[in-house]
Amino acid sequence: QVQLVESGGGVVQPGRSLRLSCVASGFTFIDDAMHWVRQAPGRGLEWLAVISYNGGNKFYANSVKGRFTISRDNSKKTLYLEVNSLRAEDTAMYYCASDRGGTGTTTLGFAYWGQGTLVTVSS
Amino acid sequence: QSVLTQPPSVSGAPGQRVTISCTGSSSNIGALYDVHWYQQLPGMAPKLLIYANTKRPSGVPDRFSGSQSGTSASLAITGLQAEDEADYYCQSYDRSLSGVLFGGGTKLTVL
Numbered sequence: 518q519v520q521l522v523e524s525g526g527g528v529v530q531p532g533r534s535l536r537l538s539c540v541a542s543g544f545t546f547i548d549d550a551m552h553w554v555r556q557a558p559g560r561g562l563e564w565l566a567v568i569s570y571n572g573g574n575k576f577y578a579n580s581v582k583g584r585f586t587i588s589r590d591n592s593k594k595t596l597y598l599e600v601n602s603l604r605a606e607d608t609a610m611y612y613c614a615s616d617r618g619g620t621g622t623t624t625l626g627f628a629y630w631g632q633g634t635l636v637t638v639s640s
Numbered sequence: 641q642s643v644l645t646q647p648p649s650v651s652g653a654p655g656q657r658v659t660i661s662c663t664g665s666s667s668n669i670g671a672l673y674d675v676h677w678y679q680q681l682p683g684m685a686p687k688l689l690i691y692a693n694t695k696r697p698s699g700v701p702d703r704f705s706g707s708q709s710g711t712s713a714s715l716a717i718t719g720l721q722a723e724d725e726a727d728y729y730c731q732s733y734d735r736s737l738s739g740v741l742f743g744g745g746t747k748l749t750v751l
Contacts, residue, residue: 552740554686561745562678562686562729576739612685623733624740626676626691633685 519543519629521613526634529603539596539613539631546594547571550616552627553587553598555609555636563609566598570619603638610635643668644730644743651749652720660715660746662730668741670711673733677706677715680727680745689728690715717748725750 525537539551553565566577566587575587586599596613611634614627645663652658662675669675677690688697690706693713705716713732717724730743 554742561727562680562742564731564740564742567740578739579737622738623673624676624731625674626688626731627678627686628688628691628697630685630687 521629521631523613523631523634526636528637530640531638533603534601537598537611541594547591548619550619550621551596552614554612557609567621569621574621605638608638644741646743646746649747651751653751654720656720657718660728662713662743664711667736668732668734671735675708675713676731678729720750722750
């Protein structure tokens, strides 16, 4: 049974940082590129970042470049997203998702998604 | 502002056929990057519905189909059912952005 379980969200003050985690099971984690996607309340899906199967390629949306950092630990089957200098507009549900396009330079579709972790930026 | 453009909403009666369009450009769909479609039910994570323009993952009914031509793609749903009421998103890769794009999403209402 495939599972992606995100954690690390919560209520955080503007300007602070968080580290989100996504633990995978039930599929071959080391074969897949991994993505982070967010969805602000009542809004659409926004792609944030991708990391290739071996961590060698990382790409970011312009909206988060320089503030967010994606990483992975294949030995722990875990994906991370470091989010810094948080702003009110970063308030959203953050999802991790897997992609058989392992290099991160295209996408074969996000086959598996987690249930998300909610980040609320508020003073 | 999404670079993949979808209609904000579509509607249809049970049993009818509806289509959702996704219009891109020469740096994404027109560059022959695959289009994928997702269904998001209220309060749930998105689910892959169509991948590589026309393919259905295991378990997705054949009432759902995808097509692609030029810089656009479409999702068709036939035999509309109440359970199809959801938000639908197209997705592709953009070589100018070196990243993934989602359309703005389309809310399907079953009348």
